[in-house]
Amino acid sequence: MTDGVDTIAAIATGAGAAGVGAVRVSGPLAPAIATRFLGREPAPRHAHFAAFRDGAGELIDRGILLHFPAPHSYTGEHVVELQGHGSAVLLDALLRRCIELGARLARPGEFTERAFLNGKLDLAQAEAVADLVAATSQAGARAALRSMEGVFSARVDDLLAELIELRVHIEAAIDFPEEEIDFLADPIIGDKLALLRNHLDELLTETRRGVRLNDGIAVAIVGRPNAGKSSLLNALAGEERAIVTDIAGTTRDVLREAIHIDGVALELADTAGLRESDDIVEREGIRRARAQLERCDVALLVTDEAHADTDQAFFHGVPAHAARLVVINKIDLVSRHAQREGDTLWISARTGEGLDALRSRLRELATAGAGEGAFSARRRHVVALESVRGYLDHTADALHGTRSGELAAEELRHAQQALGEITGTYSSDDLLGAIFGSFCIGK
Ligand code: GDP
Numbered sequence: 180m181t182d183g184v185d186t187i188a189a190i191a192t193g194a195g196a197a198g199v200g201a202v203r204v205s206g207p208l209a210p211a212i213a214t215r216f217l218g219r220e221p222a223p224r225h226a227h228f229a230a231f232r233d234g235a236g237e238l239i240d241r242g243i244l245l246h247f248p249a250p251h252s253y254t255g256e257h258v259v260e261l262q263g264h265g266s267a268v269l270l271d272a273l274l275r276r277c278i279e280l281g282a283r284l285a286r287p288g289e290f291t292e293r294a295f296l297n298g299k300l301d302l303a304q305a306e307a308v309a310d311l312v313a314a315t316s317q318a319g320a321r322a323a324l325r326s327m328e329g330v331f332s333a334r335v336d337d338l339l340a341e342l343i344e345l346r347v348h349i350e351a352a353i354d355f356p357e358e359e360i361d362f363l364a365d366p367i368i369g370d371k372l373a374l375l376r377n378h379l380d381e382l383l384t385e386t387r388r389g390v391r392l393n394d395g396i397a398v399a400i401v402g403r404p405n406a407g408k409s410s411l412l413n414a415l416a417g418e419e420r421a422i423v424t425d426i427a428g429t430t431r432d433v434l435r436e437a438i439h440i441d442g443v444a445l446e447l448a449d450t451a452g453l454r455e456s457d458d459i460v461e462r463e464g465i466r467r468a469r470a471q472l473e474r475c476d477v478a479l480l481v482t483d484e485a486h487a488d489t490d491q492a493f494f495h496g497v498p499a500h501a502a503r504l505v506v507i508n509k510i511d512l513v514s515r516h517a518q519r520e521g522d523t524l525w526i527s528a529r530t531g532e533g534l535d536a537l538r539s540r541l542r543e544l545a546t547a548g549a550g551e552g553a554f555s556a557r558r559r560h561v562v563a564l565e566s567v568r569g570y571l572d573h574t575a576d577a578l579h580g581t582r583s584g585e586l587a588a589e590e591l592r593h594a595q596q597a598l599g600e601i602t603g604t605y606s607s608d609d610l611l612g613a614i615f616g617s618f619c620i621g622k
């Protein structure tokens with residue numbers, strides 16, 4: 180299986196001094212490299228204590244050598260792991276020796292890419308490996324682990340099976356043109372399609388949550404000029420980043436800040452007052468603000484007591500699945516004010532009053548539903564599922580409207596392809612390059 184494939188090597192452990200470090204080797208030469216280090220052939224999956232020496236016979240380090248013969252390894256190829264002390268100098272010397280013995284430096288993500296190409300894991304699982312390594316919160320790490328173990332992929336595969344079953348029914352109808360209309364009117368087909376769309380919507384909701392667990396939530400701050408949006412962004416980010424002034428329309432671009440609340444990541448964006456403008460620079464800012472609004476998970480309206488009702492108009496353009504929060508700002512200017520009520524919070528971006536309550540509300544929204552069974556996902560997966568939904572809408576139109584089995588079958592073929600892109604059944608070199616290129620080296 181490894182004919183024509185070269186052997187790759189990389190330091191597999193994190194940078195900096197640590198107790199233990201490891202070099203990982205994968206490919207056809209791995210067993211020969213292991214034999215050179217050990218002085219004899221290594222036993223499969225056995226921890227050998229070995230003296231690692233360089234080409235001149237000088238001792239580099241003593242450590243553990245492990246050999247995982249193909250196909251029972253991470254990559255599906257012959258894999259050898261050399262575990263020594265976690266010094267960058269020692270690990271470099273060890274890696275250099277592996278290169279002398281015929282391996283080449285692995286590219287970022289190349290081990291996992293080989294695991295994918297050898298069918299050890301599908302694309303969504305491979306992405307979860309990188310997400311697990313990069314996880315910054317407990318909930319995020321747990322979710323990434325579930326996706327790595329295939330929880331998300333299994334859900335996609337279930338949907339795929341349902342979709343294929345429907346396709347089979349419809350394609351059977353096409354094969355009998357005289358009876359096609361009757362066939363397509365069969366309630367079984369309508370029922371199956373309705374069920375499929377329900378299941379897709381469920382998965383879409385959970386996948387969006389998976390993206391939130393992975394990337395954190397995208398919060399779009401909306402409201403009138405001078406409401407205090409930039410001030411709030413600064414207060415939450417804890418530094419002077421956005422330009423705060425008394426002149427309406429000063430914030431010309433979408434200002435973004437990545438913050439953490441108890442290990443949960445949030446991306447805050449100040450949408451700079453969405454309003455009509457003749458100014459070109461401002462118009463570009465407005466266009467970006469609108470795009471930001473369309474992909475937000477939470478829309479946060481900054482307003483005051485007097486405008487709280489009319490300012491609801493700023494929620495225009497917020498996607499239906501996003502949460503909406505109303506924040507009454509500048510309470511330091513009023514003598515008495517109401518307390519938190521429903522999804523309205525009272526704050527002062529200037530004095531910091533009420534910000535803790537706002538932070539915990541945002542944290543709640545970010546981790547909502549992250550209990551049992553929550554898996555991690557990426558935006559690419561949401562985009563794929565959204566396009567599947569589009570194709571299923573077209574399928575319904577074809578069945579109920581034009582009553583064309585051909586058209587319905589064609590839409591379902593597209594839907595199947597879009598679903599397959601998630602797990603990598605269908606994938607382009609560009610997509611694989613983008614995914615594995617963003618990995619760290621050694622994974
Ligand atoms: P934006 O246009 O919505 O981004 O509003 P800014 O953040 O630029 O704030 C507009 C003005 O309101 C500035 O002068 C701020 O100092 C002031 N401001 C913002 N938040 C508060 C607050 O909580 N209390 C008071 N008194 N002034 C505030």
Ligand code: ZN
Nearest residue numbers: 408409430451
């Ligand atoms: Zn502003």
